[in-house]
Amino acid sequence: MSLVLPRAAWPVADRNMWDALHKKAAPFDDPGALAHLRQTSSKTLEARYARWMKWLETTDPNALLSPPAQRATLARLQRWLDALAHTAPMTRLMFVDGVLRTLRAADPDQDWTMPQRLLAGLKRAAGRGDPARKQGQILSSEVLLKAGLTHATANADAAPSQLKRMICQRDGVMIALLALLPIRRRSFCELELGQSIHVTDGEILISLSEDMTKTSVSWEAAVPPQIATLVRFYIAEVRPTLLARGRKAHNILWVGKRGEIMTQDYIGLRIGNVTLKLTGKRIPPHFSAMPPRQHWHGCRQKVRD
Structure with a gap:
């Protein structure tokens, strides 16, 4: 079973949000908040958001009826982290950071204080990543x-x-x-x-x-x-x-x-x-x-x- 929900299967609100965030500048319009991202960076961000969307569809489908930014409550994010407990701290950080980066860009006026505190805790837990992964692999x-x-x-x-x-x-x-x-x-x-x-x-x-x-x-x-x-x-x-x-x-x-x-x-x-x-x-x-x-x-x- 796929761990991500393809963008074509997202609710209309999410697809419209994504398109607006990545809209290129027109002669009389400002660009989207994420329009500056290179294609590779945008694809990475999409994959992280798609992971969030798949989890919501599987475990909390009623949440998909709410506007995208309103779904990212502290309690819901913590439940998602519990579901990601099998992954490395840096992986959990990247997933949550990708979702919050997208939603903050879409709705900057929402109060993001508590999700940001959660993100700060994930950053402290992740530190510099998993040193064991590279230990013994770095040569001069x-x-x-x-x-x-x-x-x-x-x-x-x-x-x-x-x-x-x-x-x-x-x-x-x-x-x-x-x-x-x-x-x-x-x-x-x-x-x-x-x-x-x-x-x-x-x-x-x-x-x-x-x-x-x-x-x-x-x-x-x-x-x-x-x-x-x-x-x-x-x-x-x-x-x-x-x-x-x-x-x-x-x-x-x-x-x-x-x-x-x-x-x-x-x-x-x-x-x-x-x-x-x-x-x-x-x-x-x-x-x-x-x-x-x-x-x-x-x-x-x-x-x-």
Whole structure:
């Protein structure tokens, strides 16, 4: 049974509320209170609200007859938390925060004092999340850099076929690049030649626009010299060969064995599997440690207003 209620199945009041919150600015109208959210953020918020809606439909269907904001009573929110007791504190915080963020935006004049106090208590309980989840999984950037370089060179040279050699080179470059320039997974997967990655004779520049960063501030950095040669080789030799195998033509940087665009989930799985093999620990892309200061020698980082 699904844990979320699809938006198409929400009551009309909720669907209208959601559409109004996300309405883009028109020439003579103001935008909705949540219209500024990127699509990924909006989808995440929708999933959390849909979880709330499913719980209401299952356990308290009469509540759906009330206006959306009026349903979020302290007693009802506490019962929902009881139903979520099997989840981690951070998960419960994210669910309640998503619902309250949506409803506060829809009805800012309602008294949200008690739900906000509940949310504050959830934040204290969640703290910094579950440290056990990451304990033992965070490696220094030196270890990840060495593993990536080794995989892209020695391991690639020992590969039994040209395809396996190119896959080693690609995966090693990805790991080494993330070790020195930790980039959120979505942005890393969407790197595009000529758009967010620029290759010149003097440098390789990664330039992320506002919609590619979590803070909505553009970001720019040169690929560090430790890995610049390998990145150039991947772009000039490995990537075109993989594209040719599948007769593909696109500018996304990371490609599969037949030139297909690699999805976020696949890249995360691939990096996790390779780091497990190389280091004994599965390191997803977002667990990459921040690089030591010396790794930034020769690397320009620029934030534009």
